[in-house]
Amino acid sequence: MELFGRRAETAALDRLLDRATDRAGSGLVLWGEPGIGKTALLEYAVGAASDATVLRCRGTRMEAGLAFAALHELLWPVLDRLETLAAPQAAALRGALGMSRDPANRFLIGAAVLSLLSGLARERPVLVVVDDAQWVDEASALCLGFVARRVATEPVAVLLTGHEDPTSGPWEGLPALEIGGLADEDARQLLTAIAPGIDATLADRTVQAAGGNPLALHELPTLDRETDGEATLPASGHPVPVGPRLRRAFCARAEALKPSTRALLLLAAAEGRGDRHVVHRAGAAWGIDTSAWDEALRSGLLHASGTRLEFRHPLIPAAIYDGSPFAERQAVHQALAAALPRDATMQRASHLAAAADEPDEDVAALLEHAAEECLRRSAGPMAASALRRAAELSPEPADATRRLAAAARAAWHAGNAEAARQLVEDAERLSGVLPVVRLSGGLRGILEFAHGMPERAHHYLTCDMAAVPETRRAVELGTVAVRAAWSAGRSDLQQEALQRVRAVDTAADSAVSGLMPVLRNWWSCYDVTGEVTPMARDLASDVVGRLGTVAWELLPPVPLVQAWGIDGGLLDVLRVQAAQLRRRHELTALALVLAQIAVLDTAAGRWGAAEMAAAEGLRLAEEVEADHLATQSRGGLGLLAAARGEHRAVEEQTNRMLQVSVPRGVRALSASAYWIRGRAALFDGRPQEALSDLLCLVEPGHEAAHTTFALLAAPDTVEAAVQVGSSDVVGFQVAMVQEWAQRTGATWARTAGHRLRALVEGGSAAEASFRAALDVAGAGAQPFEYARTRLLYGEWLRRARRRADASTQLAAAAETFARLGADPLRMRALREQALTDRRAAPLVVDPPTAAGLTAQELRVARLAADRLTNREIAAQLLISPRTVGHHLANVYPKLGITSRTELARIDLDGDLRLS
Structure with a gap:
């Protein structure tokens, strides 16, 4: 049928298809209320793409909890192409589609689908059509969003429809087009085409009631003929909400059918997955015969294609299901559960749970078992939902509490910290705090730490160490408590947590017992008061190496590792952790690890990799709405922006960091923001402004006061102070770095100590210090800082009128800065070189x-x-x-x-x- 009033929309679709043909692929989300005409526009696009390979799928409410269900439907016609993929991608995709037992690595799956579509597109353009994207399962949605954002150079178009504005969620960042209602004149034309000869008065009332919704225009005239009309199509007044009227319209259509046919429609609506065999088996037990199937298919409400069933519009099953008495819905779900194979645990459990109207331990236990299977498949959101429903059906409060606590941990690992917090609170209201602490493994403190409330997290974590039954978990909680105190800049709280960690009796757990000396040495060797217990470098390195086999909670903060100068070992550990977290789809923890990887890659001169890690960490943190973790990734991006001279980016990132960190008392992040600002000003030739920001790190009581960051920022502080002539600042800062270098032997500290001494010394002593800084073994592993030393040395040589030597140092510095993209210092080096x-x-x-x-x-x-x-x-x-x-x-x-x-x-x- 002709599309009325959709000229702008069809033009947009034509442009999308034309760009894809020209290898400028993109995605587009058509969104609007149900029945507004999105599916009709999809059909227009499919018809217009006559020379393209069309892959399509449709989201359903029943399959929204089944990982990769939509992806399976989408790729079914081209599964023979899996053999063309790289082996790791093919294996991951087979695992996702249930074709093997390979782990479902979300990132490899996205890459595999993208590669598959790119291969198809080499033969002819590809159009991917996803209807009712709001009901697509999360795993498929994330994969399709990943693909749609990466087809800009491929002849691939991705077209989706949904009910809501895709400003957030898996479709975030994709172009979107809101589909509104038809204008009255266009609606009247459509109505005339649907019902030729319709009475003018009825037509006016229908257009008014439909509010421009095309589906309502199709259904309401039929409804008016089947009812008294006056109750449903008001003769005057504003357009009424379409949803309820359409539901009544669909129900009226179903009421005209015989009871067995209505029962069949209800079965299909409740089944939700479109599995014709399951509906057939369930219907057979009810006496639903061939005549009922024939009538259902003739009605136009239900279509069958092979083994699949599909309603003409998603509102139809919703209307039929919602309009049925609970007793009927209950019986339908019981019948469907009986018709499913025994190994379809989650589906059976879901139907039995939907049928339950009172506590039922058998159903609760089945849901719990299904949730365990989901967790093994890294389907955390589905597991959390199943466990929450299991808790609701648990007759005993103790069982309900256990399941709520397990649901909280599943939600946390899936990256939904807010849901985890709510589940913990629900469990605490049911049984009190201590039982939930034991059952959840002290999750409340971890949640507070992830939320960025370090002092509250410290309180919970130290209290809960004694409550959790596992020794390893007690050690993990205590270690996070130390880290929380460090984040808050509270040496007193850090010492308290350290004492509690030392007091844990690990004799009964050999694995933890072997780890304890490592943790004790690591955290005991440094506190924020600056007191240091010497530790040999080989032992310090062993600390990081041993931590590579444990939970991410035990990993020390990156700035502290940098201070020790053993960040190379930690980077390897973090990469292993990131790979494991990706496989388990633990987004919250992955965002944290990526933020730390970004900082280490920056120091090592891998700025491109650092930017990718920080940007991915920021995206993940925003997806799970963890603003504290987002702030850590912003720190990595700000650090790069400062060195690149991107002033606006520095201001934006540090402002947003401080908006989160200052109210919550996270001094480590506040200090990072001030340090970034100070470096940006220093590199830009504004030493007085730089010194003002950097001195905040050592100012007692300041929101950014933090000893670790003050130590790491000392080279910048001294350089700024020397440039503005603030000699009173220099002595303390130089002494701090040199003392740290003597105690730890950290490469960066030894290098910085020599460099800073050169800045404040004169004559031949300065040159000896510069040479010593450049000659420190391993100094070149941090190319940016090494180039800064060469720049300062070259400037000193120029002033000493040793132009040839100066030119050598300055040229080398400029080359490094150019390679990294550090434009402010590159220009400074070039200016100095020109003067030589x-x-x-x-x-x-x-x-x-x-x-x-x-x-x-x-x-x-x-x-x-x-x-x-x-x-x-x-x-x-x-x-x-x-x-x-x-x-x-x-x-x-x-x-x-x-x-x-x-x-x-x-x-x-x-x-x-x-x-």
Whole structure:
């Protein structure tokens, strides 16, 4: 039938298909209320894509909890193409589709589907059609969202429909088009096409009641003829909500059928998966014969294709099911449960649970067993839902509490911290706090820590260590409590937690007993007061290596590992942890680990990998609505932005970090934000601003005061202080780094100690310190910091008039900064290098020299035009303020101006004409 009033929508679909044909694929979500015409637009797109391979599936409420159900339907026609995929991808996809026992790795599955579609698209364009995406199971939805966001260079179009605006969830980021109701004139044309010769009065009342909904326009005239009309189609007033009227319309259609046919429709509606064999077996027990099937199919409400059943519109099964008495629904679910094979545990349990109207331990136990199977398949959300329903059906409060606690842990591992928190609270209301602590393994403290409430988390965790039955879990809770205290910057709480960890009796658990010396040495060697117990580097490295075999909760925070200088070992451990968490689909923990990987990759000079890890961690954290974890990923992105000179990104990321961390008292994150701001200002040539931010890290009582970050930021603090002449700051900072280097032998601290001493020393002693910094074994493993040392050394050599040596250091520094993308320091190195060889200067500054400015005068003029003071310019160029004034006195007459105000209006990067 012709589409009325959909010119804009069909044009959008035509553009989507045309772009895909031109290898500019994309996704599009059509969304709007049920019956608004989304499916008709899908059919239009399928018809318009006559030269494309069309793959389609439809979400159903009953299968919404079955992992990869929609993906199975979508790919069924092309399963023979699995052999064309790389072996790991093919194995993962077979596991997801139930074709093997391979683990269902979500990320490999997404890559496999993308590869499969790309292979198909090499032969002809591909159109992926997903109807009723709001009911697609979570696993399939995440996979399809992954694919739709990555087909920009493929002849692939992904078209989805749903009820809600896809501003969040699996379709987030995809283009969306809201499908609204038809205008009255278009609605009247459609109605006339549906019911030729319809009475004008009835047509007006139908258009008014339908509110532009095409499905209502199809159904309401029939309803009016089958009822008295006046009760359902008001003659005046505003359009009424379409949903209830359509349900009544569909129910009226069903009421016209014989009882056995209505029973068949109810069975199909309750089954929800479209399995014709199951419905047939259940119906046979009710005496539903061939005539009932024939009538149901003739009615147009139900269609059959092979072994699949499908209602003409999703509102039909909803209306039939909701409009049936509970007793009938109860009997239907019992019949369906009996018709299912014994190994369909979850489906049987779901039907029996839907039929239960009072506590039933047998059904609750079956649900619990089904949930255990889901957990083995990493289907956490489904397991949590089953366990919650099992708790509702549990006759005994103790059983209900146990199942609620298990549901909370399943929800937590699935990344739904808010659901986990609610389940813990429900269990506590039922049986009190301590039983839930024991059953959940102290989950309440972990939830508070993940939420970013470190002091409250510390309180719960230290209290709950004695309540959990497992020794290993007690150690894990205690270790997280130490970490929570560290996050809060509370040395007193950290010492308290350390004492509790030491007091755990691990003699009965050999695995934990062997781990305890490692944990005790690790956490005992450092506290936030700065007191350090020496620990040999081989033992320190062993700490990290041994932790690679345990839960993520036992891993130390990355800044602390960096302070010890053993971050290389931790990076390997974190990568293993990330792979395990991906396999288990534990999104919350994965977001945390990715944020830490990003920081370590940044330090190691793998900035591209760091950005990918931080961005993925941020996306996952936002998906599970964990703003505290999102803040940690923002720290990684901010660290990169500071080095790249991306001022707006630095401001955005640090502002959002502080909005979360300051109210919750997470000083570690607040300190990270201030450090990022300080580095950004320092690299941008604003040392006074940098020093102001960096000194907050050592200011007692400040929201960003944190000893670990103060130590790590000391090299930046000293450099800024030297540039602005704040000698009172320098001594303490240098001593702090040198003392740490002596106690730990950390490579970064030894390198920084030499570099900082060079900055404050003069004469030949400075050169010896610079050389010592560059010669520290392993210093090159952090290329950005190594290049910073070379830059400072090169600047010192230039001032000592050793131009050839200076050029060597500066060129090497500039090459590293260019490779990393650290533009501010790259430009600084190039400016310094130009000054070492004045013959090279015109190559860098051709246009300005045409106006008669020397290379150094141009540098001074540019900085003055940016409103830097003479002292700030002197600090950045490593000359005296008096020399700056001398250069400006030469610049003004050469440019024909008399003030800085006029200087700011000159384009010093172009032809030196007034802008």
